[in-house]
Amino acid sequence: MSKSLNRVKSALEAAGIAAEVKEMEASTRTAEDAARAVGCEVDQIAKSIIFRGEDSGHVVLFLTAGGNRVDAAKATAVAGQPLGKADAALIRAETGFAIGGVAPVGHLSEITAFFDPRLGEFAEVWAAAGTPNHVFAIAPADLLRITGATEADFTA
Numbered sequence: 001m002s003k004s005l006n007r008v009k010s011a012l013e014a015a016g017i018a019a020e021v022k023e024m025e026a027s028t029r030t031a032e033d034a035a036r037a038v039g040c041e042v043d044q045i046a047k048s049i050i051f052r053g054e055d056s057g058h059v060v061l062f063l064t065a066g067g068n069r070v071d072a073a074k075a076t077a078v079a080g081q082p083l084g085k086a087d088a089a090l091i092r093a094e095t096g097f098a099i100g101g102v103a104p105v106g107h108l109s110e111i112t113a114f115f116d117p118r119l120g121e122f123a124e125v126w127a128a129a130g131t132p133n134h135v136f137a138i139a140p141a142d143l144l145r146i147t148g149a150t151e152a153d154f155t156a
Contacts, residue, residue, distance in 0.1 A: 004097055004130030007106035012136065015105070015146040019136040021129045029100040029132045031066030038126050038135060042066040046119055046127040046143060048102040050091050053112070055081035059094045061111050063104055063127075063149055065118035071156040078114055078152045101131040104147050113149035120144070120151070 005021065012019045028034035031045040038045075045066030053060045060079050062070050076083050088099055096108040104113070104127050119125050120140045127143065129136045144151065 002131055004101065004103070004106070005134055007096060008103045008130040008134075008136070011103075011106040011146070012138075015142075017138060017142055017146060019138050021134055021136045024133050024135060027100075027132050028128065028135050034126060034128075034135060035066060038137075040124075040126060041122075043068070043118055044122050044125050046104060046125045046140075048104055048128060050086045050095070050102060051075065051079070051083035052086040052090060053079060053081045054084050058109070059086050059090060059111055061095075061104070061113040061147075061149070062116070062154055063113060063119065063143070063147065064116040064155060068116055068118055068155040070154055074156075075114075075154040078150075078154045079112070097128075097130055098132075101128050101134070103128045103130045104143060104149075106130060113147045114154055115144050115147070115149035115151045116155055117151055117153065118155070
């Protein structure tokens with residue numbers, strides 16, 4: 001089992017979440033792929049969108065519904081700093097995950113996170129579990145709580 005997957009499972013257990021991590025045969029690298037593999041609406045996929053905080057130099061995580069896009073101006077306002085593109089090396093260094101498998105929990109560093117209110121409209125959402133082929137289901141309220149994210153309007 002991968003170190004990334006183990007970190008996600010450990011983080012979920014430590015938070016008291018009894019989530020079953022599922023390995024999908026097909027890739028879950030995109031929200032559309034994940035929704036097809038899981039059999040849910042695309043907006044039930046909690047995408048982990050990462051930006052680089054230009055003032056802090058650290059990553060900022062935006063958890064958004066699969067069909068939504070992060071609006072750069074709104075995200076900058078919410079984050080309280082200019083945001084730029086986070087490269088793969090920075091994402092891996094701070095989260096411990098490769099692009100396409102960034103989980104909302106189990107990061108190597110403490111991360112500032114924001115949460116799309118659209119996710120809260122579902123009883124259950126699905127998130128990456130640290131690899132491009134592993135996902136887990138969780139109640140949105142639990143996801144919000146265990147990520148320490150702030151609910152905010154940052155989508156287009």
